Amino acid sequence: MKSIENFTDAFIAKPITVTSPLLPPLEEFIPYLEDIWKRNWLTNNGYYHQQLEKALCEYLGVKYISLFANGTLALITALQALRVTGEVITTPYSFVATTHSLCWNRIKPVFVDVEPQSLNMDPKRIVAAITPQTTAIMPVHVYGTPCKVEQIQEIADAYNLKVIYDAAHAFGVKLNGNSILNFGDLSILSFHATKIFSTIEGGAIICHDEKMKRHIDDLKNFGFRDEATVVATGINAKLNEVQSAFGLLSLTKIDNAIEHRKWVAEEYKKILRDVEGITYIDNITNVIHNYAYFPIFVDAEVYGLTRDELYFKLKESGVLSRRYFYPLISNFLPYKGLSSASKENLSVANSAADKVICLPMHASLSKEDLHKIISIIK
Numbered sequence: 001m002k003s004i005e006n007f008t009d010a011f012i013a014k015p016i017t018v019t020s021p022l023l024p025p026l027e028e029f030i031p032y033l034e035d036i037w038k039r040n041w042l043t044n045n046g047y048y049h050q051q052l053e054k055a056l057c058e059y060l061g062v063k064y065i066s067l068f069a070n071g072t073l074a075l076i077t078a079l080q081a082l083r084v085t086g087e088v089i090t091t092p093y094s095f096v097a098t099t100h101s102l103c104w105n106r107i108k109p110v111f112v113d114v115e116p117q118s119l120n121m122d123p124k125r126i127v128a129a130i131t132p133q134t135t136a137i138m139p140v141h142v143y144g145t146p147c148k149v150e151q152i153q154e155i156a157d158a159y160n161l162k163v164i165y166d167a168a169h170a171f172g173v174k175l176n177g178n179s180i181l182n183f184g185d186l187s188i189l190s191f192h193a194t195k196i197f198s199t200i201e202g203g204a205i206i207c208h209d210e211k212m213k214r215h216i217d218d219l220k221n222f223g224f225r226d227e228a229t230v231v232a233t234g235i236n237a238k239l240n241e242v243q244s245a246f247g248l249l250s251l252t253k254i255d256n257a258i259e260h261r262k263w264v265a266e267e268y269k270k271i272l273r274d275v276e277g278i279t280y281i282d283n284i285t286n287v288i289h290n291y292a293y294f295p296i297f298v299d300a301e302v303y304g305l306t307r308d309e310l311y312f313k314l315k316e317s318g319v320l321s322r323r324y325f326y327p328l329i330s331n332f333l334p335y336k337g338l339s340s341a342s343k344e345n346l347s348v349a350n351s352a353a354d355k356v357i358c359l360p361m362h363a364s365l366s367k368e369d370l371h372k373i374i375s376i377i378k
Helices: 002-012 025-038 047-060 073-079 098-105 123-129 149-159 210-219 242-250 253-273 307-316 347-355 367-377
Strands: 062-069 086-088 108-111 134-138 163-164 186-190 203-206 225-226 278-280 295-297 354-357
Touching: 025 047, 025 242, 047 062, 047 242, 062 073, 062 210, 073 123, 073 163, 073 186, 073 203, 073 210, 098 108, 108 354, 108 367, 123 149, 134 149, 203 210, 253 278, 253 295, 253 367, 295 347, 307 354, 307 367, 347 354
Parallel strands: 086 108, 086 134, 134 163, 163 186
Antiparallel strands: 062 203, 186 203, 278 295, 295 354
């Protein structure tokens, strides 16, 4: 049996994690719980659910938002809401839920390659991938960097396609002063514990008119319009009151958290810009960033270590980074048989999957943590 001293030492020597949840002080959350207990209403569009939707619309600068139990259910429901069928053009460089949501709707994903700098879907590749079965485009704002939304919309308009943005990384991001969530037909957020804003588990769909908001709300509640009327074959994807209250409290802390993340990013850049073989994605001047992630590219020939060697070196020193996204979605078993999943078709994405590593990025990182991480890389 381990001694208390050994247990304490092990606890103190805990690793530096790649992400860490934004946890508001427990004493500030308890009054919310007490109020929920007094109201005796735990789910089904309760008081805190409604308050969080209003607060998020105001904070994010969007007209309508529908809260969900998680981001994957939001993606699945968004496709249902727009009645998307056939084929959807998307990116292999994302979390696998992006493409899974298509398959759950019996839609065929068609992968196109990404741009080498942003790692977002390359608009120049979209037109060549369009077939008579194509009904929509599903881009991802990777690491919170905005896609080329105007070019994508021009293509969608020309071919009469819907645009659904997986904006899981893009909470609070603005392009030319406008929320990135206002582009496309729908945008989907994730409020998972690893995201900059969290409801522990959760997600949301952003839409642009009241009729669509009502339709989405029907779909996430079994299709019920009222007690005796079912208008669609919906699903149960509601966010409960405890998580809504957690989100409402967390929203009061988010600006400070993003400011700390910005400081972390600037510290990384200050040192890493002089490390040969290591590069990173720079800020875009007309974008308000949220600093959700800090990915770096490892050029093995110049740096002297491969990305994987650096990953394991960090891990051995108690620093948990992440090879994000590796493997590509297109290389997973359910998708690798698709013609669009070939490495020849996705050369940039495959190269990035072998070179990118996301360094620890969250509001709990200290200067000592950063010095340790950077010293290992240097």
